[in-house]
Amino acid sequence: MPPADATAHPAKHDRLFDRESEWAELMGFLRDPQPKATLALVSGQPRHGKTFLLEAAAQATGGFYFDGKAAAEKESLRRLAERLAEYAREPNPPHWHGWEKALDALFALGDRQPATVVIDDFPDLVGQSPALPSMLYGAYRRLDREGRDNRTRLVLSGGSPAIMKRLFSGPSPLHGLTSLELVVRPFGYRQAARFWGIDSPRLAVQVHAVVGGVPAYRGDLVCDDVPSGPDDFDAWVCRTVLNPRVPLFWEARYLLEGQADHADRALCHSVLVAIADGRSTPGGIADRIGASLGDVSHVLAVMGNQQLLYGEPDAFRPGLTRYRIAEPLLAFEHAVAWPHRARCEQEDAAGVWHRVRATFDSVVVAPHFAQLCRDWATHHAARETFGGEPRQAARGTIADPGGRTRLDADVVVRGSVGGVPGRLLSVGLARWNETLDVHHLERLRHIMSLLAASGEYARQTVPACYSGVGFSSELRAAEGRGEVVLVGADRLYHGE
Template sequence: MPLFVGRENELETLERAYDADVFQMVVVYGRRRVGKTTLLTHFAQDKPTLFFTAQQQTDADNLADFSVEIAQFFSLPPGTRFDGWDGALQFLAEQARREPFLFVFDEFPYAAEANPSLVSKMQIAIDHHFAQTKACLALCGSDQGFMESEVLGKKSPLHGRRTAQIRVRPFDYLTSARMVPTVSAEDAFRYYACVGGVPYYLAQIDESRPFLDNIADLFFSTDGLLYEEPLMLLRQELREPAVYNSILRAIGSGATRRGEIAARAGLEATAVSKYLATLERLDIIERVVPFGENPQTSRKGLYRFADACYDFWYTFVMPAVGDIEGGAGRIVAEGLSDEVLGTYLGHRFERVCSQWLLEESLAGRLPIRASSFGQWWGTDPALRQQDDVDVVAADRASKTALIGECKWRNSFDETEVLEKLHHRADLVKGYRIEFFYLFSKNPLSTATLRKMKASGDEFSVTLDDLYRHR
């Protein structure tokens, strides 16, 4: 059986719905490969479940397949067929009145696209039949745009019928590490930084092989699962994949501001906004602003990759496509030395450190009750130059915060880094900086650790510390 990890919150939501004494409709959606079907299958394994997965085929074929699943689940005579969705759904509701069960309708958008009236038919079935039962219905789909507009949207016939919704997202860094339990903390981080938190991708890693061998096979071979995966997902999810590809290429080459992205992608600055918004909605990119600024009004917003797989692909794979197609992919992969990957991993290390701060705050292990997290960048008025703070964690209520520096290097001047970190305390306006964290790949020197302990406001966190609770 495939390894199942994480999803505790999602399972809790599903269990609550299943145990309710009234009809429940749970909407489950998220990008392809993220583990929606695996989640629902795991949840349903000890429950009476009618599990139907629609396909990209005609409405008649989907209805025929649905009839077969119903016949098997209720032990009806072979060859039982329903003439329409109305009759099939009404039959299920009648059965649910006698004995409640879990009804999973997977890839619902495929069925609804083949028969646009299905959404309305489902609404009628819920209002007139299922509402009087204790059945639990899970509508699941990978087309996030469809699920948000045609199932959850205000104009959808199904609006107001859902009792819970679950957007299944990629794993965080700790849960991702549980997918590769035997590798070192360093490799767990490197895999997360390059592959991301999509369970299906992580499941392809052979833990017995070196890191670069796995990366070479996944990304730098024309047969590799992830060689064309980002482009394939763009084609499946979006109507203008070429435009989105150009935008992502621009971001991968270092463009971070809207105008700069538009210029590199060959688009008008006014036209690029809607494409960026769509990529944000899909969690492929994100817009970030300096900590403390209003995301709606700040003019300092930067776009960057949220999804690590896309980030790695557009940074290292896209520029080498010609070489990979020519058969030199493994040579390209072998060139990904620590020096080449260093800057990329350094940026990803900052994201992991921020995730760690959130987890520590939730567990009550930080010296402040932080609820807001981010980074800061801008002009240092004292030095009259640009500067940044890698991580910020703040308690909005008390206006106290901690700041941190993240170093993905084997060695560095520890004293100098701590001195600069204290100087940056004045840069984050509106908060009193009370604590200073130094995140590092390797343990700090004994002398530095002794000084930090004596200070009372400085803390050291190593890569092993980040992965202690995996």
């Protein structure tokens, strides 16, 4: 049973890696001393560690945890009654004929002392009992009318932030009752490297380009198989993500089939293949797969709502939206593994990997490295690095009238300078397997001159070069003169 009115935050479970801010927010909610029942919403995609976090929080506070699996209403109520009886050490479970009595019993836990009550996968319960949110609202209203000193801290969780938002926003009767909304996201790339125990920045980029920051991929899906070093990466790919006997091999298919159920899955696969191949605009994707722009736009909207894709405006042409795959494993699957699955299933992983290794570097790791550089600019770069407070970083393209072509900038950083938002702080190039030289700096200077000619305020814009392998001595000398910012893999993971 819950401990008596303890307000100090319990220590985080030793097995719960990082999640310091999430734990602090959750404990702040669960240990809120106000004499009133409160509500929190916790969401996060599968495998991101939401359930593990909630189970640890319930255990640390002596609370009640119930996993609301998809089942008929009667079966869910029976399971809940059994769990509650076990929690309360009652010999016989109650027999409820509807959710109203069940909810009253859960809220009764907080009548005499603070009580943590967690209902995980709440949307699955609502799927079989559509009136459940209204009944829950009624339970809160009864507590108010009766004036009970009830300190139930109810946490409802769901796998998709989009689904939770639909359940609890707008016309929902529970809209306005929520005092905490917490989204459990994948680890950032630096956290992910620590979680996997990888010291080599270059190896960390490669592994992150395959599995991203999803914590369950290390434990549940590859059974803690971690590359022993940079020389083990190729073998690690063959024995994990290209190995049909390992669960990670099937995960990308599960991600798409589990989330994109409102659109034609074959078209979804084609769209993902096109994006992985470098087609990032709706028109480019439609042209690549031979589908109508309307059908492609529909699929992009569906996968965007499910957070499988991110749509981002071009840094210099805000009306142009570019799409990228949100989950690195999906990008790896559709750029590398998808065309060769039959051979992988015939246990020819080494042959497949030998064939696609160069594609992995150019099509998967190179754009992923550029995205990590954008993340570094907005989350880790010091204010002094670009002479302002970075707020956003994106890819940008600008027309070059003289060359009759378009020039790309991989890391365009905007932010605040002296309280003025939206300033162009930096324009950068990112190259994964290329040593950058002074001609790259000259290219950046040319881009900046084109921007200035177009009316962009670029007099204080800092050119930046990002490389996974290094920089020439001449470019290092230019850095020493303050002419350019250089960011290598080591600075990406350890510097500002």
